Amino acid sequence: MGELEVIASTPRPWTRKDVTGMARELGVKPSDTVIAHVRMSSMGWVCGSAQAVVEGLMDMVSECGTLVMPAHSGANSDPAKWCNPPVPEEWWEQIRENTPAFIPSVTPTRGMGVVAELFRACPGVLRSDHPSGSFTAYGRYASYVTSDHKLDFAFGDGSPLAKLYELDGKVLLIGVSYGNNTSMHLGEYRSGVLASERQGAAVMCAGGRKWVWYDEIEGDSDGFDNIGAAYEAQGGTVAKGMVCSAPSMLMPVREIVGFTADFIRRGRTNGSI
Numbered sequence: 279m280g281e282l283e284v285i286a287s288t289p290r291p292w293t294r295k296d297v298t299g300m301a302r303e304l305g306v307k308p309s310d311t312v313i314a315h316v317r318m319s320s321m322g323w324v325c326g327s328a329q330a331v332v333e334g335l336m337d338m339v340s341e342c343g344t345l346v347m348p349a350h351s352g353a354n355s356d357p358a359k360w361c362n363p364p365v366p367e368e369w370w371e372q373i374r375e376n377t378p379a380f381i382p383s384v385t386p387t388r389g390m391g392v393v394a395e396l397f398r399a400c401p402g403v404l405r406s407d408h409p410s411g412s413f414t415a416y417g418r419y420a421s422y423v424t425s426d427h428k429l430d431f432a433f434g435d436g437s438p439l440a441k442l443y444e445l446d447g448k449v450l451l452i453g454v455s456y457g458n459n460t461s462m463h464l465g466e467y468r469s470g471v472l473a474s475e476r477q478g479a480a481v482m483c484a485g486g487r488k489w490v491w492y493d494e495i496e497g498d499s500d501g502f503d504n505i506g507a508a509y510e511a512q513g514g515t516v517a518k519g520m521v522c523s524a525p526s527m528l529m530p531v532r533e534i535v536g537f538t539a540d541f542i543r544r545g546r547t548n549g550s551i
Contacts, residue, residue: 279319288322292522297324297334301450304528305517308340311419311447313439313461313531314347316393320453322523328392332400335393336416344417346442347394348460349387354380355410356478377480379487380409406438409479409490413438419445429492431474433463439531440464447531453524456506457499461531465538466497472542502538509537 279287306312314335324330339345357365357373365373378385382405387395397403398414406412406424411432415423419441428436439461449461456462466472477494480487510516514537517528 281323285323288523292322292324292330294326294330294334294337296522297331298337300519300521301335301338301452301526304450304519304521304526306338306448306450306528307343308338309342309418310339311344311417311423311442311445312339312346312450313413313442313447314345314393314450314452315454315458315460316347316391317453317458317524318392320524321521324522328396331393332397335397336400339417342418344415344419344423344445344447345397346413346415346423346438346447347397348390349394349398349405349412349414350390351380351385351410351412352388353377354385354479356476359475359477374478374480374489377489379480379482380407380412381482382407382412385409408432408437409481410477411437429490431467431493431495433460433497434467434495437464439535442531443535449527449529449531449534451527452521453526456502456509459499459502459506459534461535462499462502462505462538463495463497465535466542467495468535468539469542470539472496505538505541506534508541509534512537 316331318328318331335345354377357370387398398405403414403416404420404424405414406427408427413424423438423441427438433439443464449459451459473496474493475496476491478489478491480489515530515533519526
């Protein structure tokens with residue numbers, strides 16, 4: 279949709295204050311720890327575009343709360359696992375040898391959207407030190423959420439997602455579905471029934487750039503929408519509303535993670551997963 283069509287479909291210019299106010303109406307409190315997933319293109323015409331959205335979300339949690347976003351950089355990963363699109367096998371070693379090392383302040387996000395990428399670069403925002411599965415955070419618990427991100431199992435125990443769980447955080451989905459709900463990867467990990475695979479990435483260490491190998495869960499977000507539908511059907515706590523022109527949802531991290539883990543365990547037991 280071009281900008282002219284976006285303007286025509288927007289009832290009035292949305293603002294930074296609208297982002298804050300409508301998220302609060304959905305149930306976000308100033309002291310909350312919130313992981314936000316945002317599709318800018320679903321929000322209608324916003325005065326100030328992504329900058330206004332980022333600032334509005336920061337205002338949403340105030341100085342008492344914490345705002346978290348995914349900052350994954352999937353291009354820094356083992357090319358043997360790439361499938362969208364794949365690259366020729368004869369390229370793999372060259373890619374492993376030449377991919378730039380992950381540098382939190384420099385490495386861009388990939389596939390996270392303009393809001394997450396702009397948030398990454400904002401003053402006061404911290405980033406965890408995982409080469410492909412990092413998270414960014416701002417506010418009261420930003421340092422805690424982003425510190426000591428283990429290389430193995432980027433979305434498992436000890437990850438920023440596990441810390442969000444510990445802090446009784448909330449998931450805010452703006453214009454996206456459960457398929458974008460990164461917290462559900464922690465549920466995959468905690469199901470205890472999924473296999474692991476070898477992954478790789480370029481990192482900086484004492485001796486300079488180095489390609490390292492690590493373990494990761496063979497997760498699949500393609501099934502998250504089905505899990506989310508089951509979660510709602512069984513009475514999961516989900517607040518629904520609008521943030522600007524975007525259909526949005528708010529839910530507790532602990533609930534959706536626990537439900538995801540149980541759903542996957544049950545599916546593996548009865549053979550449906």
